[in-house]
Amino acid sequence: MTPKKKAKAITKGSAKKTRPRKRAAGAGRSSSSTDYKASWKAASDSSRSDAARIKDFGKLTNAICDDRAVLNGMIGVLRDVKTSLDVRLAALAALQAASFATIRFRPCRPPYFAALRALATDPEPEMRNRVLGLLMREQDSLAQKLLLDGLKKPDKALVPPEKALQLLSYDVKASAYPIARRIVEQPPSSDAKAEALRLLAADAKSVGIFEQRLLDKKESPEIRQISAAALQALAPEKLQQYARDIVMDTTESPAVQATSLTALAQFGKEEDLSKDEVLSKRVERIQSSDAAQQIKQSAKQFATKYIEK
């Protein structure tokens, strides 16, 4: 397809609707028709450079809601796998930005989401990433099924396991927990393990998993910090006790100690902590030591709240 023909094909089928639609009651003022028509003509001209077209897409956010031809044309660019990925992503960004004008975008939602669903299996990994994210943020059941299927059968996965777990956390369902637990036990990567733990942090039955990871000094600081944050929400009293123990333990990781001190400073019980002289002395020692800046900063937060008061 020649560039000119392709541009024509994109707007085909919507030519009769190129007149700006009448402004809906209560909708914000539409874009200037002369400005946006020139921008749309330029943006849909596939003979121009990608950079120039991308710049023009940025000017069309309002026009998408005002003119069905622009909406359809933009969706056409988005779905056209022969168009460069950068240009397609710019079209996606413009559609997304337009979707923020809820009332004006309302008639555009059905074709927009139909296009997104069709793009969930796009050949471009980056397009799949973004589209599955958009769909999951709308709690789309098709996207959820595709992501779960990919975790169960990695050869069919549309995105890496860590990304799938991250996206599933937009609409946490108990059906995802068994897979997440399996990944924590047998992680394909450290990122996947971290995302599986984040997802399980919504599960009150996973307290034991987080206790185990937090107290295991062989775990990475990141995994232990995620576990601390999860425990602070799921079992705050347990975390507060563990956090104190970790701060008192001079053999502990400074990063995990800093997280523990932050948890105590931010969420601890003032009546208990302000009377805890042993802990206060330990915090003062950290402050005056040559420890890493991060833990000294946490110690300062704690001291400001509970010692210097």
Add this chain to the structure above:
Amino acid sequence: MDVALRINNSADPRARYVTWAPSRCSIRVTNTTGIIGLNVGVELRNRPSTAGGQVLFSRNATGPWSATLNLSLPRIGTSVPFFVVGRFGRPSLADRDAVIQVRRGTTIVLATPFMVRIRKDANALTPAERDRFIAAFAQLNNQGAGRFVDFRNMHTNAGSPEAHGAPGFLPWHRAYLLDLERELQAIDPSVTLPYWRFDRPAPNLFTLDFVGVANNIGTVQFSANNPFQFWRTDGVPGVNRRPFFNTLTAGANVITEAATLALGTTYDGFQGMEGNPHGNAHTSFGGFISSIGTAARDPLFFLLHCNVDRLWARWQRQNNRFDAAQAAAFDSNLPAGNRIGHNLPDTMWPWNGLTGAQRPPTAPGGSLAMSLSAPAPGPQPRVRDSLDYQGRVTQSARMGFDYDDVRFV
């Protein structure tokens, strides 16, 4: 001799927060020891300092404004009114770092600490300002169990038509930010919402110590001493945000501030900013912030909208669009009018508590938080109440916030 000073018409120290807009004050004699005659002359001035908040004084709300003010106080204790404005360019750096000194001759008879509390560029906050903001915000969230849940639930797909795609977009978000800011100030009164100037690089904002840095899949990482590491919304910990621009060297994929301010001299044209830069700023990322229903799960969302509000404030000042009676200050779309919630006399959801019919099924959060330093816009704000935020048209309409680069005087 003793005197008593009231700031924002209140003797309560919690009311001692001023902005660039005039605050009504008064002073009176409370102990006449040493006073000879019917009146005593005093001078009001700032405590000399090279940093921190300072004010200018005037007998009237309209000025003229000066660094000192001489007043004659009746011996019998009658209050003498005067006004102060924050001295532009001299906002406070910490709570009560500003002091009004009342002098009789060379003797300081009263020193009243207060704060010139101003919304600032997030990229230029001091580490202490940044840390206070984060600590208060994390406490408001309280791992998903705090008051923040109401703010998260106000900005969802269900409530979206109250706030997006129609002329009430800017007024609604102004009230929303103010409500959140007042809740933060209930935790730490020195905190204001900072703004993310999204058309410029903000290397001090996108750091582990502030709003975090995304890993390769867009899970945001925080430093171990950053309370945001405990951030939790919708039962899930953390923040997802993947930037599609270099956060250290570039702004987001938006039109410039100058281009935004040139969108039109009437509200009708200016409100096009809801698309670009507003929408484009949101979609310069993947993750929570890039969809309406999840955007409020990311703390950065509030800094983004603070800049949207600041742009409106700048545009209002540039074009003198503060008066709801002025057609160009709002898009009333007459005679048809706008959707409910988007007309000047309409009360705004959820603060009005209205549900069902044309409103969303629930109204989270109750009425808008009150402030001792500025009573406006009241518990159930109308769209029109958001326009005169500095009290230019009606002094009592002042909402108690200002931006570091938007003057009053």
